[in-house]
Amino acid sequence: MYATVKDVMTTKVMSVRGDAPFKDVAEALITHTVSALPVVDDEGHVIGIVSEEDLLHKEGFKERYYREDYHPPLRVRLLHRLGQKGGDGRVKARGDTAADLMTAPAITVQQHASVVSAIRLMIEHGVKRLPVVDADGSLQGIVSRHDLLKVFVRGDADIAREVEENILGHSLWAAPNTATATVAHGVVTLSGHMHRREDAQLAVRITQRVNGVVDVIDNLEWDVDDVPARTRHRR
Structure with missing residues (x-):
């Protein structure tokens, strides 16, 4: 990764x-x-x-x-x-x-x-x-x-394919999972829906470690807020 x-x-x-x-x-x-x-x-x-x-x-x-x-x-x-x-x-x-x-x-x-x-x-x-x-x-x-x-010299399409197939498409996420990734100039935007807030945050952190990723914009939504209040870092 x-x-x-x-x-x-x-x-x-x-x-x-x-x-x-x-x-x-x-x-x-x-x-x-x-x-x-x-x-x-x-x-x-x-x-x-x-x-x-x-x-x-x-x-x-x-x-x-x-x-x-x-x-x-x-x-x-x-x-x-x-x-x-x-x-x-x-x-x-x-x-x-x-x-x-x-x-x-x-x-x-x-x-x-x-x-x-x-x-x-x-x-x-x-x-x-x-x-x-x-x-x-x-x-x-x-x-x-x-x-x-x-x-960092890696095509956007290649980065998007890895994020979609190896991260968002992985079976470890609870259903429903409709998360998608778009990439422009190495900046990945994660959109869509995941079942748990913790899953969404983890997906962002893993994506940040992909070769060629310059930054990650987190637009993911969730159904279940399972993150303790003291550890929350976004809405």
């Missing part, structure tokens, strides 16, 4: 070992056209993230590995300047390996976590990608903001 990180993540992900030299890290970032790489130990466990921002603490990085007229994004330049004022920036400026340069611990997400939880992690920590790990912390892939948006 709902997408997990495993459904949308990229499984072919470049990583570096903690003992990887500065030059190898820089060349990996450029060769693979990425701005950050997971750092792993000998067993493949994620121990940190090394980014272009981390490498910029090294004077001459951009001149050596990019053109001399290369200008990092404003956010990168500001973070670089702020970092140089603190101990962490000075330590990274002296670093020669991925372990010296990386940001640790890495913000990771497990492969069976929901897409929603991954989005929340990104927002909370201000990151654009998350290494995906298994229960042991071993690298399984990487998920980006772009990957997470894939769940």
Whole structure:
């Protein structure tokens, strides 16, 4: 019913070992056209993230590995300047390996976590990608903001069919049940009649978890009001 990180993540992900030299890290970032790489130990466990921002603490990085007229994004330049004022920036400026340069611990997400939880992690920590790990912390892939948006790129007709067949048409609802769904731009409108108010509320909650659903408009009516007053959230 709902997408997990495993459904949308990229499984072919470049990583570096903690003992990887500065030059190898820089060349990996450029060769693979990425701005950050997971750092792993000998067993493949994620121990940190090394980014272009981390490498910029090294004077001459951009001149050596990019053109001399290369200008990092404003956010990168500001973070670089702020970092140089603190101990962490000075330590990274002296670093020669991925372990010296990386940001640790890495913000990771497990492969069976929901897409929603991954989005929340990104927002909370201000990151654009998350290494995906298994229960042991071993690298399984990487998920980006772009990957997470894939769940919303789904046709309205496909969403409507799933809601109608797999949710509203399910035998668990008490009769009579005349509920229907229409979808426009990912917004589902539930209309019609269900026997119990609790059933109607549950149908709304389940529909909200369907892949591609942006929002749910609840226009359902009911015959029996079986929801305790203290838990009611609509008329």
